[in-house]
Amino acid sequence: EVNLVETGGGLIQPGGSLRLSCAASGLTVSTNYMNWVRQAPGKGLEWVSVIYVGGNTYYADSVKGRFTISRDTSKNMVYLQMNSLRAEDTAVYFCARMLVPPGISHVTGNDYWGQGSLVTVSS
Amino acid sequence: QMTQSPSSLSASVGDRVTITCRASQSITTYLNWYQQQPGKAPKLLIYAASNLQSGVPSRFSGSGSGTDFTLTISSLQPEDFAAYYCQQSYTVPFTFGPGTKVDVK
Numbered sequence: 001e002v003n004l005v006e007t008g009g010g011l012i013q014p015g016g017s018l019r020l021s022c023a024a025s026g027l028t029v030s031t032n033y034m035n036w037v038r039q040a041p042g043k044g045l046e047w048v049s050v051i052y053v054g055g056n057t058y059y060a061d062s063v064k065g066r067f068t069i070s071r072d073t074s075k076n077m078v079y080l081q082m083n084s085l086r087a088e089d090t091a092v093y094f095c096a097r098m099l100v101p102p103g104i105s106h107v108t109g110n111d112y113w114g115q116g117s118l119v120t121v122s123s
Numbered sequence: 124q125m126t127q128s129p130s131s132l133s134a135s136v137g138d139r140v141t142i143t144c145r146a147s148q149s150i151t152t153y154l155n156w157y158q159q160q161p162g163k164a165p166k167l168l169i170y171a172a173s174n175l176q177s178g179v180p181s182r183f184s185g186s187g188s189g190t191d192f193t194l195t196i197s198s199l200q201p202e203d204f205a206a207y208y209c210q211q212s213y214t215v216p217f218t219f220g221p222g223t224k225v226d227v228k
Contacts, residue, residue, distance in 0.1 A: 109155030
C-alpha cells in the first residue's frame with residue numbers, strides 16, 4: 001500500500017523559510033515523478049513543482065527562485081524548501097506521485113496523494 | 124492556460140452531468156480529471172483524457188484531444204457532489220483548471 005505523509009507546515013512570518021517533508025512508503029521516490037500541489041483556503045488547486053526520475057526539477061512561475069524541490073533516496077523522502085515566503089503562499093501543500101501508465105510512457109495524473117500540510121504565512 | 128466550464132452547476136441524483144475543459148494550446152491527450160471532496164486530497168478519476176483510473180466507477184468517462192475535453196458523469200450519485208478539476212500533464216507547468224463545483228439542485 002502506498003502512503004505519502006507530509007510534515008513541516010505551520011505559521012511563519014512573511015520573508016521566512018520553511019521546509020516541507022514528504023515521507024513515502026510503498027513506492028520509491030527515486031523511480032517516480034514526485035510533485036507538490038497547493039491549495040489556498042477556499043481556492044482551487046495550483047501545481048507547484050516536480051522532480052523527475054532523472055533529477056530534473058521544474059517550478060511554477062509563482063515560486064521559481066524561492067522554492068526548491070529535492071529528494072533523499074536513502075530516506076525515501078521528498079522535500080520542498082520554501083524561502084522568502086509571502087502571504088499568498090498560504091495554502092495546504094500536497095505531495096503527490098505522477099502516474100506513468102504502461103504503454104503511455106509519459107506522466108499523467110497524480111494517483112497517490114498525501115493528506116496535506118498547512119502553511120500559513122502571516123505576521 | 125486551462126479553462127473549465129461551467130464554474131458551478133446544480134444537479135439532481137440521476138442526472139447526466141458534463142464538464143468541459145479547454146487548453147490554450149494543444150496538449151494532445153495529456154489531460155487528467157480529479158474529484159475533490161471538502162477537506163480531502165483530490166482523487167484521480169480519468170488520466171490521459173479517456174482512461175478510467177483503477178477503482179473509479181464506470182459512470183465517469185472522459186473524452187477529447189487537442190484543446191477540448193469533456194468529463195461526463197452518466198448518472199449522478201449522492202457521493203458525486205464535489206469539486207472537479209482538470210489538469211494538463213503535457214508540459215510543465217502542469218496547470219490545473221479553475222474547477223467546477225457540482226452541488227445539489
